[in-house]
Amino acid sequence: MLLYVFKRLFQAIPTLLIVITLSFFLMHLAPGGPFDGERQLPAEIEANLLATYNLDQPVWKQYLIYLGNLLQGDFGPSFRYKDFTVTELIAEGFPVSLELGLWAIALALLLGIPLGIVAALRRNTGLDYVVMGTALAGVAIPNFVIAPLLALVFGVMLAWLPVGGWNDGHWRNMVLPVVALSIQQIAYIARMTRASMIEVLGSHFIRTARAKGLSEREVIWHHALRPSLLPVVSYLGPAIAGIITGSVVIEQIFGIPGIGRYFVQAALNRDYTLVMGTVVFYGMLIVLLNLIVDLIYSVLDPQIRYDD
Amino acid sequence: MTTETTTLHAQGASPHLGESLGREAWRRLKQNRAAMASLVLLTLIAVACLVGPWLTPWGLNEVDWTAFSAPPSLADGHYAGTDANGRDLLTRTLYGGQISLSVAVVATFVSLVIGVLYGAVAGYVGGRVDTLMMRFVDIMYSLPFMFMVILLMVVFGRHILLIYAAIGAVEWLDMSRIVRGQTLALKRREFVEAARALGVRGRTIVTRHLIPNTLGPVIVYVTLTVPKVILLESFLSFLGLGVQEPMTSWGVLISEGVDMMQGAPWLLLVPSTFLALTLFCLNFLGDGLRDALDPRTR
DSSP states (O other): OHHHHHHHHHHHHHHHHHHHHHHHHHHHHSSSOTTOOSSOOOHHHHHHHHHHTTTTSOHHHHHHHHHHHHHTTOOOBOSSSTTOBHHHHHHHHHHHHHHHHHHHHHHHHHHHHHHHHHHHHTTTSHHHHHHHHHHHHHHHSOHHHHHHHHIIIIIIISOOSOSSOOGGGOHHHHHHHHHHHHHHHHHHHHHHHHHHHHHHHTSHHHHHHHHTTOOHHHIIIIIIHHHHHHHHHHHHHHHHHHHHHHHHHHHHHHTOOSHHHHHHHHHHHTOHHHHHHHHHHHHHHHHHHHHHHHHHHHHHOTTOOOOO | OHHHHHHHIIIIIOOSOSSOHHHHHHHHHHHOHHHHHHHHHHHHHHHHHHHHHHHSSSOSSOBOTTOSSOOOOSTTSOTTOBOTTSBBHHHHHHHHHHHHHHHHHHHHHHHHHHHHHHHHHHHHHOHHHHHHHHHHHHHHHTSOHHHHHHHHHHHHOOOHHHHHHHHHHHTHHHHHHHHHHHHHHHTTSHHHHHHHHTTOOHHHIIIIIIHHHTHHHHHHHHHHHHHHHHHHHHHHHHTTOSOOTTOOOHHHHHHHHHHHTTTOTHHHHHHHHHHHHHHHHHHHHHHHHHHHHOGGGO
8 A cells, every 4th residue: 555655656747747838838938037127237237136036047058056945835926926935925815725625525525426326326316306406506606606696696686605705714705615615526426426325236246235224314324325435436536627717717706815716817827936836836736636536446346446 | 511521431440331331420410419400500500700801891901980898789780789889799708709710710620730730650661660659649638728829929929810829739639549540440451452562652541541531520620629619719819918009809808808897798698699509519519529420329
């Protein structure tokens, strides 16, 4: 198992290197430099500035310096937020995004799985149609449409919850963004759980369990549940990626100070170092989370063994 | 499409059936009411977007100085109301649909070409080349693509051609895997062997014999790619990184609608409805096509 973890971490290195390299050279292809202000700087000052940030070096050398700094967790200075480094900005925004994302994943699992199971057990009844119809709508309607509608209904018309803001993570501020972020995943997970539950319930070992006289409750809880959750676990990787991507929009809509919002503002402001730092950070995050998901999968599915 | 598949299968891959694969699929699709309703609705939306902007009483950037943020009304010809600048929302939504749908078609086509060629070559050549090519796809899979696209848009500016290319370049991975799998299965078949025995060159075998026979799963996958592409474009536009004024798209309109939703909710609701309906129909149609073309459900 440990060996497998190391192997996977080792395999992640080329992926991350590609992310870093691509973003680095893309950024350097971009027209304009960090110090092109409205006012032309005196030549000596500009030379000094460039030297401070190693921008006077050849590109390949800058690339190596950047890689070296990255290894020490330094993403370089932000071009726009002059007093901050990219690392500081990410460190400031990430806990907020993480909290939002964890709640969204939790809600997606806690609602999606039971809904899918109920729909599978009551297959082809009114309940099943209602759940699956709603789920289809949830899949088709993008979250940047759902989020403002939620804000309009619950924030403006009913005035139950705040329309935006973070308020240091007060739960009232968190409800709408978390719901908006997880709706699509709830829908996917419910559909997936239903399909795999139906498939599992039709298999031989369930027939055997029933034949030996187990109660329906025991059949479902002890025998059917675990195998029918396997597709859901393998979907967790894409789900997490989806929630991370979604958080970019959701944080923007609800004015939440996470990295998603920094990212969008940096992209619009052409704050290249911040954009690039966030891309690299997201890349590492997704690679790491995918690894964790695969490990969970191996715990749940006895047919998969990594300890060879 | 039907006749094309028919002739291709007559070349040798077709099992001995009473009717051609394409015709049978079409018959099965016609029995699927949800899929047919979606197809009709999609056609309506597409036609409306194509000809609608010329039929509405107002032009795309024409400002009605008497109606700023006016609610929908039949009297003044603003059937879906106007935006904050007094421009007719229905005209803009239909025109935005042209852009969104064109991105869908072009970007999907780009991903189709890259994915099909890549997958077919990897599958046909096989061996070390195949391993290397697929390893590359694996690495690409784990890239945070959405963010790479955003980086691209930031660095190179928001040109519509770049949107086509960038989105297309993102979505080809699944396609290449599907086509490779199909090719691996097909290349052992007798008709490929026959072609090789007749001295047909490798390139011709791939383009004439292998690719046409992967059409079924490819068509299904295309219908599932189109909604993803539309969504991606609206996502970018919503963030302000997609198409720029004076062009517009559903994503741009939705993002404008969000800013105005308290006073003028129709600005959000009209483009959202168009977008959601289109995505809804495409999903239904994709599911229906999969059922119709998948031999296992027969």
